Amino acid sequence: MTFTAPTPAQIEAAYTVARERYAALGVDTEAAMTTLATVSLSLHCWQGDDVGGFENPGGPLEGGIAATGNYPGKARNGDELRSDLDLVYRLLPGRHRLNLHAIYAETGGVKVSRDELRPEHFATWLDWAKANGHGIDFNPTCFSHPLAADGMTLAHPDPAIRRFWIDHCIACRRIGAHFGRELGTPCVTNIWIPDGMKDNPVDRLGPRQRLRESLDAILAEPLDPAHNRDAVEAKLFGIGSESYVVGSHEFYLGYAVSHPGLLICLDSGHFHPTEVISDKISAVLLFVDELLLHVSRGVRWDSDHVVTLSDETQAMMQEVVRGGFLSRTHIGLDFFDASINRVAAWTIGARNVLRALLIALLEPTGRLRELELAGDTTARLAILEELKGMPWQAVWDMYCYRHDVPIGIAFLNEIRHYEAAVLAMRS
Known part of the structure; x- marks a missing residue:
């Protein structure tokens, strides 16, 4: 079974939506990826x-x-x-x-x-x-x-x-x-x-x-x-x-x-x-x-x-x-x-x-901390729950794409090829 990765156009389109969704919560997706790279x-x-x-x-x-x-x-x-x-x-x-x-x-x-x-x-x-x-x-x-x-x-x-x-x-x-x-x-x-x-x-x-x-x-x-x-x-x-x-x-x-x-x-x-x-x-x-x-x-x-x-x-x-x-x-x-x-x-x-x-x-940590200090635990809970449904996968796909590594489960294709060509030869 071969696993198909999304196309570059699909990755870009999904990331654009994700970036805008996170920006509405005060999160900079570009900064998050820059930090992850360190x-x-x-x-x-x-x-x-x-x-x-x-x-x-x-x-x-x-x-x-x-x-x-x-x-x-x-x-x-x-x-x-x-x-x-x-x-x-x-x-x-x-x-x-x-x-x-x-x-x-x-x-x-x-x-x-x-x-x-x-x-x-x-x-x-x-x-x-x-x-x-x-x-x-x-x-x-x-x-x-x-x-x-x-x-x-x-x-x-x-x-x-x-x-x-x-x-x-x-x-x-x-x-x-x-x-x-x-x-x-x-x-x-x-x-x-x-x-x-x-x-x-x-x-x-x-x-x-x-x-x-x-x-x-x-x-x-x-x-x-x-x-x-x-x-x-x-x-x-x-x-x-x-x-x-x-x-x-x-x-x-x-x-x-x-x-x-x-x-x-x-x-x-x-x-x-x-x-x-x-x-x-x-x-x-x-x-x-x-x-x-x-x-x-x-x-x-x-x-x-x-x-x-x-x-x-x-x-x-x-x-x-x-x-x-x-x-x-x-x-x-x-x-x-x-x-x-x-x-x-x-x-x-x-x-x-x-x-x-x-x-x-990808959390708005500063904003969440401010709400907590102000005693607004209602808004804190609402944001934390909202984050669970946010499109972080689209940001991850873009991060992998920019680092030239397989997107999604497509990494298994390379492992299966390596298994057949290399691992199977070991006794």
Whole structure:
């Protein structure tokens, strides 16, 4: 089945009507698109190979992480993964970043311990990023490793094991700084660990004391913030750590607030199913300088479904825009779905985040704030409800048209062609 895009004349006609409709509410659609073009999403490399990495191809995925499904065409090496990413970037309007995990080092077949990783092990990624204008963000990989088999890393009671993971994170910070220095854009190096327990512990304090000491050791070396920004990421629970996670939101929020310059990462799949992070954004940014958002979609216990244009996706982007936080917020994706075409999963999720941002930018925020301050909540509600039916899709189509990317669902045509020509050849 081939999907047909609207013609340029149809796009122009629909946009003209949309621009006039928004202008009547005091919204400049041209300004909204200009602002959206300044936003760079950080695309997570691990969607392309189900978080496998290159360290131990085909090895078990451990540490509270599970990728379900076996759709054909998984990337098996760096060249294939970069090829898949190249297509995704061509299907997204704007210029975007890459989020890379340490297990995607390319070492020429030589076994390199994670605590001995160096920038040269990511030279191919760096060359590719330079050639394509992508910034790179980075992550230590504190899972799927024999020294993480019992569910503890930076909070491990064994000092030797703890030291291994500290040294791994130190190495990753230096690699991140190298990326930032070489690419001229700061690398966000984000620390997430799976540490926790399946059943209720007697000692909740001890592991958190050890985690604090480990983080202090990791962050002791000062790095130029123009090259590297450090972030810490919480989780409520995971597979194998259903009852207790050492790095809780409360722990990391306290740690970030007490360490100026440290970012806190809010992952939309890492909280209780009845909790939303849209309500946390303004609260957190009162006390930390910058925020890292990992946009995902939690479904009950599984935190990593493909992002949809849901109410919460829109609410997160509304909070970022309404609060004037765009310049203080780093937006990345974090999901892995092996049940559908992986390139399509990347593309659908990323385009939904960009669409949610555009919808937020098409609000008359100043006018709504004035009505709220004046106590006119009637008009505020009326405008907010009216906005739900406004023709934002026509503005999105124009934005895609101007950036020379497929309009509407026509992006699937290119993915289907790539699947037949490239993905189907992988065995």
